[in-house]
Amino acid sequence: MKKRSMYFRMITASLLRRRSRMLVALLSIAIGATVLSGLVTIYYDVPRQMGAQFRNYGANMILTGSDGRFTASDMERSLKEIPMEELVGAAPYRYENVRIHEQPVVGAATDMTGAKAASPFWRVEGEWPASDGQIMVGANVAESFRLKTGDLLTVSYTPEEHVETDNTIDLTITGILDTGGSEEDFVYLTLADMEKLTGEVSAFDVAELSVSAQSDVLSRYAEKIGEAVPAVGAHLVKRVTASETTVLSKLQALVLLVTIVVLALTMICVATTMTAVVAERRKEIGLRKAIGASDRSIIGEFLGESMLLGCIGGVLGAGLGYVFAQQVSLRVFSSEIRFQLLLIPATILVSVLVTGLSSLLPIRSATDVDPALVLKGE
Amino acid sequence: MSLLELKHIYKIYGELHALDDVSLKVEKGEWVSIMGPSGSGKSTMMNIIGCMDKPTKGEVLLDGVDIAKESARNLTAIRRDKIGLIFQQFHLVNYLTAVENVMLAQYYHSMPDEKEAMEALDRVGLADRAKHLPSQLSGGEQQRVCVARALINYPEIILADEPTGNLDEANEEIVVDLFHKLHNEGTTLIVVTHDPEVAEVAQRTLVLRSGKLHKEIVNQNFTGKIHFEDMDTFRKEETQ
Known part of the structure; x- marks a missing residue:
């Protein structure tokens, strides 16, 4: 038998045949690893979770034409620079002066699905327009013209070059928009209806984009759009992105602080447990020294035991940490956490290192045991 | 050259002279008992011979090397290579089986060999108990595992401290028989004991008193069998 096989046989025997003793140590390591792994999972998932929350506050990127309006094809090419999974919503807007009951009103034509996604905070009494x-x-x-849902509304448009003839279109009101902002002064119709009304193919004045990304990433996307589509200028909505960044960095700092405190407490807890484990095995250490074990061997054996314990605790912690993070996420953000595969080996590694480091001091002191103690029959 | 030679050994703790000018020689293959009342210096002498302590003064020559001058690391190596220890309280590692406890001594010495460890257990009559944990063995069986562990690396000296102190009569007999066997195979034995019946089977008995070598009883008729004449005289003196 090789020395290494005997080494593993000894350390596994120590863990398996001293289950009740080792369970306490394992429990403290596993709890520490669980909380650590859970907090780190939350730490890394907070931007995504909060990003999703922040998206409720509307667009964080605006596209405008570099030189007047931009086309649907420009818009399409711009959106290609943003990963699909991060694009929450994109609403292009074409504004035209239309008339209702001979009174001028701003008509905003948009893609209703995109607008709904980009501006989830808009409160609509009734329904969003579902079709042309x-x-x-x-x-x-609605208040000025005493309009209500279900009414048939005639919208007129006077092309500049044909001032004498009005284009009109009859549309059914499906909803009244309540935002508390300037949007309440507009009427919203589909792009196709606006084309029909104006007789012109749609080109956009502006597009509102809601992207689930932090400001530095958003800036990168904006640059890429500017380079790829010269006809379009992408700008961040600083009011939204700056406050997002501030809140996120504060929240992350808080989670990081708690993680560091937990890490320190785990180390203290494991060190205390290992001190107790070593103390109750002084006789065994004395015996090992008496029969010829060097200090190095004893350190190696005890360190091996504690690191194996750390490894098992780490595996448990990685699994339970995910459950812990999931519960926190469901309760706080009402959404599932994204599982970080890399966190499994990372938790195990950290757990092994923390256990090894916290055990080092008590193990080193174990080598001070006088082997003569066992001969004295104490 | 003697295998072990103590030359004017002193071990002084403050005012206390645990060993006071003790000199002795143990030849290769000899079986020596050390007797004496509590506090006579037996344990101190055991620790010094077992390389677990150093004398305050004097020379301890083991195989010609003065172990009193060696570093702690070298003493560990000497203990591992030249000395087999047997304890009164057995001191087996409680989570290792009998055979693993024997292999532990091999592990620190050279290379663990389960077959050889099994043979050592067979020599002490415990081959069928090899996979048992110490808690599943009787006191006598545990002591026999301890003997197997002590002899597995073919040490120069087997040093036994009260090896029968915790055993009943039947097990005491088994252990003494094992010592006979080891002695017949040429092993040097130094046995510290309170028990005159264990001491008297040795070739020589050294009696310590107040840290000094009080008496040396040589069993002239030693044949590997028990002879009581000399010990009877000792017993009478002790009871007076």
């Missing part, structure tokens, strides 16, 4: 022939009016417009 439908219109949503701002609350102020």
